[in-house]
Amino acid sequence: MKxxxxxxxxxxxxxxxxxxxxxxxxxxxxxNKIEKETIEHLTFEAxxxxxxxxxxxxxxxxxxxxxxxxxxxxxxxxxxxxxxIKDVLVKEEGEGEEHEEELxxxxxxxxxxxxFTSKQVLFxxxxxxxxxxxxxxxxxxEDEGMAGSMSAIIFISGLCMLVIIVLINVFVFNKLFSPVYxxxxxxxxxxxxxxxxxxxxKTNTIEFIALGEEVSRMSEKMISDYxxxxxxxxxxxxxxxxxxxxxxSKIERCLQDENLTNEQAVLLVEASKSVNKLFNINKxxxxxSRLDNKQFNNPIEINLNNLIQQRIIYFSDFIENKKLTLNxxxxxxxxxxMKESLSETLIDNLxxxxxxxxxxxxxxxxxxxxxxxxxxxxxxxxxDSPEKYFDRFHSQTPNQSLGLGLxxxxxxxxxxxxxxxxxxxxxxHTIAVDFNQKIKTT
Amino acid sequence: MKILIVEDEVILADExxxxxxxxxxxCHVANLYNDALKSLSREEFAIILIDLKLLDGHGIDLIQxxxxxxxxxxxxxxxxxxxxxxxxxxxxxxxxxFLTKPFHLSELNARVKALIRRNxxxxxxxxxxxxxxxxxxxxxxNVLEGNINLTSKEYExxxxxxxxxxxxxxxxAIGYSVWKTHSDMDVSNEIIYTHVKNLRKKLVTAGSKDYIxxxxxxxxxxxx
Numbered sequence: 121m122k123x124x125x126x127x128x129x130x131x132x133x134x135x136x137x138x139x140x141x142x143x144x145x146x147x148x149x150x151x152n153k154i155e156k157e158t159i160e161h162l163t164f165e166a167x168x169x170x171x172x173x174x175x176x177x178x179x180x181x182x183x184x185x186x187x188x189x190x191x192x193x194x195x196x197x198x199x200x201x202x203x204x205i206k207d208v209l210v211k212e213e214g215e216g217e218e219h220e221e222e223l224x225x226x227x228x229x230x231x232x233x234x235x236f237t238s239k240q241v242l243f244x245x246x247x248x249x250x251x252x253x254x255x256x257x258x259x260x261x262e263d264e265g266m267a268g269s270m271s272a273i274i275f276i277s278g279l280c281m282l283v284i285i286v287l288i289n290v291f292v293f294n295k296l297f298s299p300v301y302x303x304x305x306x307x308x309x310x311x312x313x314x315x316x317x318x319x320x321x322k323t324n325t326i327e328f329i330a331l332g333e334e335v336s337r338m339s340e341k342m343i344s345d346y347x348x349x350x351x352x353x354x355x356x357x358x359x360x361x362x363x364x365x366x367x368x369s370k371i372e373r374c375l376q377d378e379n380l381t382n383e384q385a386v387l388l389v390e391a392s393k394s395v396n397k398l399f400n401i402n403k404x405x406x407x408x409s410r411l412d413n414k415q416f417n418n419p420i421e422i423n424l425n426n427l428i429q430q431r432i433i434y435f436s437d438f439i440e441n442k443k444l445t446l447n448x449x450x451x452x453x454x455x456x457x458m459k460e461s462l463s464e465t466l467i468d469n470l471x472x473x474x475x476x477x478x479x480x481x482x483x484x485x486x487x488x489x490x491x492x493x494x495x496x497x498x499x500x501x502x503x504d505s506p507e508k509y510f511d512r513f514h515s516q517t518p519n520q521s522l523g524l525g526l527x528x529x530x531x532x533x534x535x536x537x538x539x540x541x542x543x544x545x546x547x548x549h550t551i552a553v554d555f556n557q558k559i560k561t562t
Numbered sequence: 563m564k565i566l567i568v569e570d571e572v573i574l575a576d577e578x579x580x581x582x583x584x585x586x587x588x589c590h591v592a593n594l595y596n597d598a599l600k601s602l603s604r605e606e607f608a609i610i611l612i613d614l615k616l617l618d619g620h621g622i623d624l625i626q627x628x629x630x631x632x633x634x635x636x637x638x639x640x641x642x643x644x645x646x647x648x649x650x651x652x653x654x655x656x657x658x659x660f661l662t663k664p665f666h667l668s669e670l671n672a673r674v675k676a677l678i679r680r681n682x683x684x685x686x687x688x689x690x691x692x693x694x695x696x697x698x699x700x701x702x703x704n705v706l707e708g709n710i711n712l713t714s715k716e717y718e719x720x721x722x723x724x725x726x727x728x729x730x731x732x733x734x735a736i737g738y739s740v741w742k743t744h745s746d747m748d749v750s751n752e753i754i755y756t757h758v759k760n761l762r763k764k765l766v767t768a769g770s771k772d773y774i775x776x777x778x779x780x781x782x783x784x785x786x
Contacts, residue, residue, distance in 0.1 A: 354643070357642055357643060357644075361642035361663045361664060362571045362574060362642055362663060363571075364663070364664045365571075365574055365642075365663040365664035365665065366571060366573045366574045366577065367664075368664045368665075368666070369574060369577035369578065369581070369664075369667050370573075370577060372581070372666060372667045372668070372732070372735070373577060373580065373581060373667070375730045375732065375780055376729055376730055382778045382779055385777070385778065385779040385780045386779035388780075389732060389734075389779055389780055392732065392734065393734065395664070396664075396734065399664055403644065434742075437715065437741065437753050437757075438750075438753065441750060441752055441753045441756075460646065461645070461646040
């Protein structure tokens with residue numbers, strides 16, 4: 121979820137919550153207030169009526185002079201000396217929303233019945249030796265209606281404000297955060313190989329200036345680190361290879377000496393073999409470090425099935441020498457994007473592994489199925505855990521190989537975001553490379 | 563024939579010069595880029611061997627200089643950098659061949675000979691050695707005027723032997739040159755043995771003298 125929407129969501133939720141709580145409290149506060157006032161009003165009216173009666177004003181007079189509904193009922197005994205206030209529901213028949221005055225006048229003949237929440241005050245008086253009960257009723261519904269409308273107006277204004285705030289947020293946020301979005305885009309596009317550092321986005325927000333500068337500095341550091349590692353790799357390749365070449369050529373010239381004894385010749389050849397081994401280790405490690413440093417670009421489209429065919433021809437002498445039976449099964453052609461030299465190294469190392477670790481008269485099975493390339497070879501049951509097969513310098517039989525081949529294979533496979541697995545079944549070692557799932561390289 | 567060796571590693575340059583001198587080449591060594599420029603202005607060379615990383619310049623620039631000056635020498639790059647990109651760069655600049663260090667001197671010699679054949683014996687692509695005649699254009703081998711059929715590996719093996727005639731050649735050098743082995747896969751002695759045996763048999767059956775000698779513990783020697 122984008123930051124702006126997250127912000128809006130939180131803002132909206134909180135605002136709506138506050139709006140509802142506020143509205144609710146306001147409504148009850150007003151309602152309470154109105155009720156109180158009504159009670160005060162009625163008490164005061166009762167007091168006035170009582171007072172006037174005491175002064176000798178005729179009871180009949182009040183029937184017409186009090187605004188609220190007044191009833192005078194003759195009673196036997198006085199019950200309420202002090203006024204009693206209670207809630208009553210007044211049932212009146214009315215037609216839709218009519219005014220109270222009309223309702224009062226048209227008492228009969230109406231179809232709809234309406235109830236009004238009202239307050240009633242009751243008190244008993246004595247005049248001319250007759251006891252009367254006076255009841256005054258005041259409807260408070262219309263007052264509460266006012267409270268409702270007031271609340272509604274405030275609620276609607278609140279909602280409008282919320283909508284405006286959301287809109288402002290969307291626009292202002294996008295504008296305010298545009299340097300950050302620009303920076304994210306730049307970081308995504310950043311590639312250390314291009315040796316181009318990230319430029320901080322133009323902004324006058326202090327935090328974003330700091331962020332941009334830090335990211336820019338980091339990218340600069342990455343580039344310089346990358347360059348020095350790259351330089352080191354190149355130097356070491358060159359600096360080690362040349363002395364090795366010198367040693368080898370010295371040995372080769374020694375071998376031309378006609379006075380050389382057989383023992384000396386064997387010693388020299390052994391030395392030469394070790395030099396070659398050193399050279400191959402250097403080469404393998406250089407390749408691994410270049411893969412680690414992501415120094416390969418420019419992939420091209422490669423048909424693995426065709427490549428395998430070519431390389432099998434190349435290895436045919438080795439296959440014949442061990443009298444291996446080669447079987448191939450293909451249900452689909454695997455086409456991938458890879459740097460040419462790496463694809464060749466990949467296939468060569470896989471084939472080499474299958475030949476070198478095979479037994480005399482063994483089998484090699486190569487299958488391509490559902491974009492998975494599997495190369496199997498006969499062999500004894502593995503002694504180590506399968507994960508170790510891809511470790512550097514892991515070799516089951518001493519002196520047979522350097523043990524770099526499969527770790528190079530794994531690195532290349534992972535470099536392009538594919539996956540590799542090892543499995544031993546029916547006396548067959550199988551290495552499967554899955555070219556399906558493209559894991560995002562980080 | 564004159565060969566210019568441009569290589570900053572003095573010892574390596576001398577080794578190369580000594581080995582090639584045995585095949586009647588007149589070798590001249592330049593350890594620096596500027597030395598190479600001086601030599602080029604004074605003399606003409608059939609072949610120029612160039613190391614890419616020189617103390618005072620880059621081999622690629624030297625190749626471009628040679629091409630600009632329209633010097634017709636054949637160029638072989640000797641480089642410690644074994645990368646396809648670098649190969650392509652060197653060949654694009656005008657190099658004829660590319661050899662990765664460390665190389666076998668016998669391999670370098672074979673490449674030099676092949677390049678000289680291509681550059682200076684146009685029309686004359688036949689190499690002769692005693693009873694054997696190899697037509698490199700048609701990839702045909704004749705023994706005493708009779709044609710013999712060789713597999714491609716046997717053919718390459720024969721060419722390699724003839725190029726380095728008189729020299730002891732290690733099995734490793736043969737494996738490197740004929741099977742183009744790289745990385746850590748050794749060509750087993752049996753494979754080489756089988757191919758040499760077959761080649762020898764074909765040559766001798768056709769009436770050739772047996773030139774291939776086994777050298778104990780090392781490899782082979784092709785000699786009269």
